[in-house]
Amino acid sequence: MKLGIDEYGHLSSPLHRWDPRCKFIGLMALVFAFSFVRDLRMLPAMVVVTSAIYIVSKLPVSFMLTRLRYPSFFLLVVVLLLPFVSGHTIVMSLGPLDLRQEGLVAVLLIATRFLSILTVGLVLFGTAPFLTTIKSMRALGLPVILTDMALLSFRYLHEIGDDLHRMETSMRLRGFHERRFSKHGLGILAWLGGSILVRSYERSEWVYKAMILRGYGNAGRQQDEFRASSRDIIALGVTLLTAVGFVAGDILI
Numbered sequence: 001m002k003l004g005i006d007e008y009g010h011l012s013s014p015l016h017r018w019d020p021r022c023k024f025i026g027l028m029a030l031v032f033a034f035s036f037v038r039d040l041r042m043l044p045a046m047v048v049v050t051s052a053i054y055i056v057s058k059l060p061v062s063f064m065l066t067r068l069r070y071p072s073f074f075l076l077v078v079v080l081l082l083p084f085v086s087g088h089t090i091v092m093s094l095g096p097l098d099l100r101q102e103g104l105v106a107v108l109l110i111a112t113r114f115l116s117i118l119t120v121g122l123v124l125f126g127t128a129p130f131l132t133t134i135k136s137m138r139a140l141g142l143p144v145i146l147t148d149m150a151l152l153s154f155r156y157l158h159e160i161g162d163d164l165h166r167m168e169t170s171m172r173l174r175g176f177h178e179r180r181f182s183k184h185g186l187g188i189l190a191w192l193g194g195s196i197l198v199r200s201y202e203r204s205e206w207v208y209k210a211m212i213l214r215g216y217g218n219a220g221r222q223q224d225e226f227r228a229s230s231r232d233i234i235a236l237g238v239t240l241l242t243a244v245g246f247v248a249g250d251i252l253i
Helices: 020-036 040-057 061-068 071-085 101-126 130-139 144-173 183-213 230-252
Strands: 090-094 097-100
Touching: 020 040, 020 101, 020 130, 020 230, 040 101, 040 230, 061 071, 061 101, 071 097, 071 101, 090 101, 097 101, 101 130, 130 144, 144 183
Parallel strands: none
Antiparallel strands: 090 097
């Protein structure tokens, strides 16, 4: 399993060259500002800002579409259900179903914020190697234990995915057909899930013991390797002002 969230971290764009600490603060501020928006009139500005950020990042469109594919299933459920169950103002009747205005407004708000926040998050983690992003979070004061857990989780998700792929291949070669629904098939899938959990637990113990033997936890304070230029600070200021503008605009409008 290859998540590939940082496979384009080597590109050269203004966002790739932006100091990781400033980028993390600025884009996270935008994410929280987007989540605050409640007024429909703010949505076009949100789409424009999100599109501009993605264009400046020079990330391929395919990168975004691939990563948004699975989260969009949740959004699809909301889009299909909410207009018919939320609100009281009926705008159209489709047989026994009533299309409601409040539900349509809620769907538009949720969908726009959902896609904008995910896109900005993809830009944040896709415009630098994941290790660099983790180091920037540590430089900003995030506890070492949390950054190490995030890095190890990201690293070993790939290993767990590879184990799962090998086990599924082995099962298929032995005649197991996962699309056939049966009690026997469910039992095998339950065994597969339990086996993956046990292997993950055992691997976590091996990794922890290996880290302890190599002196994990005894290292001195690391030097800050990031240096923010005046351009980085200006870009951060502009991004923060944009985030504040969304929050203030939603309040005042």
